[in-house]
Amino acid sequence: MKVGKGFPVVGVRVVIVGGGIGGLAAAVALRAKGVQADVYEQAHRFGEVGAGFMLAPNSLRVLGRIGLHDRITRVGAPFTGVEICEADGTEVSSLSLGEGGEYTMFGMYRADMVDLLVSSLPGDALHLDHRCVAFTQDDDRAVVTFENGESAEGDIVVGADGIHSVLQQYVVEPNDPVFSGFAAYRGVMPAERVPDWPDGAVRDWSDGTKNLLVYPVRRGELINFVAFTAADERMRESWSAPGDPRQLRTDFGDGWDPLAREVVSQVDVTFRWGIYDRESLRQWSNGRLALLGDAAHPMLPNMGQGANQAIEDGMGLATLLEGVSSADVPGVLVRYQTLRRDRAARFQQGSRLNVALKAMGKAPVFGMPWMYDYDVEAEARTLR
């Protein structure tokens, strides 16, 4: 029996392909439930682009239960409130957060979140330089083969290998990512460059065609920005490329709120990303193979839920797998699909709807009880 940082590990063995936030969080959740899980990542090191994401109440709840709450509060930036505004700063809607608010949310620097998850796993559960190239299974086991000639065998393989998932083709017919028509400039800067930024504030400005979202990460020491602008299909060829800060300042210049202009005036390095999603998948599992995170449900970032849904996936899967035997696995993975598919699809569709609502000058769907009050662990228990 292996022992993973504080948790005894028994029962089925899970091979996770992909060490992004989804795969790593799943490994931590599985080990917390006593299930052996190893992560195989294609890159030379674990890491994420220099950008942030919002950790929402629905995933914070379950991360807290596996002992990560204190560490999140030490590296995250607690939000005080969200203001959705027109380009000139006129408020469209708002949500109060933190003390005095209904919900708690944090701005997380992605690299901090990855470090936090990696350091919660035993070193021998993490395998870098393993690019998965093939998958096979029979009645008793599932096997993935890597480009380096090695293979890994488990009772279950989890495809957490992102929007370009190699493992997805073993579950559903090949399908193409759908281009949103938008690209996003992303980056962070030291908070002292924007001295007027209100403590813990999240601001989302939109003129119907362009959109600037800004919030603090890393205890408020860094300011994160995401700026969405129209892009053409050429972005398909290069998923991410250096962005031009001068263009960013022009796009969010005349007529924009002085605070928004203050932020973009301080940007000296930014990357630009083509924004894609996919149609919701009909199926999430095939025998001993299950999909998780963006491999299962890539969504537009307009509800801030892609990573949060990946974290829910991992906790749901771990709850369903706790104490099961190898023979139970295909049935459990069908229950995992039942648990997760419709909820994730609701966010995929809602994220597209938010793009349309913003284009009409209306407030996006955000901060709703169905998004944040959901308890994936409790829901999974009802399916056990």
Ligand SMILES: Cc1cc2nc3c(=O)[nH]c(=O)nc-3n(C[C@H](O)[C@H](O)[C@H](O)COP(=O)(O)OP(=O)(O)OC[C@H]3O[C@@H](n4cnc5c(N)ncnc54)[C@H](O)[C@@H]3O)c2cc1C
């Ligand atoms: C602009 C923008 C803003 C966003 N903001 C938010 C937000 O505020 N909140 C939120 O919840 N979400 C947000 N998201 C979405 C979020 O970033 C993703 O949903 C999330 O990172 C997906 O995690 P993942 O682990 O499933 O996939 P990924 O992060 O793509 O990780 C996949 C991993 O698998 C590895 N891999 C791929 N192929 C192989 C292979 N063949 N073999 C081995 N390893 C492989 C990759 O190297 C990578 O490490 C945003 C996205 C964008 C673009």
